[in-house]
Amino acid sequence: MLPPGRGTDDDAEPVTDATGDAAMSPLDDLMIRAAHRVDLDGLGELAGSQDRAEVRLQAAGRGEEAMLVAVAADRVVGVVSVRWRDGCDTPNPWLYGLAVVAPARRRGVGRALVAASEAAGAARGADAMSLDVDVDDEAAVSFYQRLGYVIVRPHQHRWRAVDPRTGAVTGEGTAPTWIMRRHLPVA
Numbered sequence: 001m002l003p004p005g006r007g008t009d010d011d012a013e014p015v016t017d018a019t020g021d022a023a024m025s026p027l028d029d030l031m032i033r034a035a036h037r038v039d040l041d042g043l044g045e046l047a048g049s050q051d052r053a054e055v056r057l058q059a060a061g062r063g064e065e066a067m068l069v070a071v072a073a074d075r076v077v078g079v080v081s082v083r084w085r086d087g088c089d090t091p092n093p094w095l096y097g098l099a100v101v102a103p104a105r106r107r108g109v110g111r112a113l114v115a116a117s118e119a120a121g122a123a124r125g126a127d128a129m130s131l132d133v134d135v136d137d138e139a140a141v142s143f144y145q146r147l148g149y150v151i152v153r154p155h156q157h158r159w160r161a162v163d164p165r166t167g168a169v170t171g172e173g174t175a176p177t178w179i180m181r182r183h184l185p186v187a
């Protein structure tokens with residue numbers, strides 16, 4: 001278990017973010033842990049589909065990736081995956097598939113999932129964490145910049161949809177993205 005990325009600050013004044021929304025208090029009981037098969041039911045929506053969640057869990061089971069979930073009040077509220085090899089910015093591990101359920105956003109869950117991913121990468125000796133984000137996704141770019149990531153270059157992301165039962169490729173395509181990267185402190 002890893003601690004959430006933000007401490008509790010119940011006595012602090014409400015914080016207003018750039019959009020004018022009041023930031024909500026951090027989730028007190030937030031826990032980040034490896035995803036398990038029992039989590040799959042709650043992951044379909046966060047991963048885009050049940051099949052995509054299954055493919056990610058299978059890759060984690062083979063040791064090619066880590067798949068972490070954020071849990072609060074016994075519910076999965078966020079997920080992220082980290083591919084250890086053959087990412088979009090080798091040799092750095094590639095963080096992908098980060099998502100937080102809408103009601104839990106702006107409460108430090110995304111930050112905690114990224115911090116746990118970085119800690120796992122640093123523990124494996126990685127110097128940096130990389131990710132790619134759609135060029136028109138200004139919200140995600142802002143979020144990652146807030147966490148210390150910088151845009152390093154444009155990229156054409158090649159995606160593939162795979163049937164988790166047969167391994168057959170059911171769709172593929174490309175999307176223009178930015179590669180973003182953050183150097184990690186030495187573990």
Ligand SMILES: CC(C)(COP(=O)(O)OP(=O)(O)OC[C@H]1O[C@@H](n2cnc3c(N)ncnc32)[C@H](O)[C@@H]1OP(=O)(O)O)[C@@H](O)C(=O)NCCC(=O)NCCS
Pocket residue numbers: 017023096097098099100101104105106107108109110111112133138139140142143144146147
């Ligand atoms: C992007 C996402 C994962 C952020 O998760 P979150 O739990 O709401 O983020 P956090 O509360 O940990 O925010 C961490 C910091 O980023 C900032 N931030 C979060 N969302 C932001 C946004 N949409 N725009 C600008 N800044 C944002 C927060 O204000 C916070 O800053 P602070 O240090 O001043 O408090 C979440 O909005 C989400 O699931 N979006 C849909 C999927 C997605 O875009 N995934 C990422 C691209 S692959």
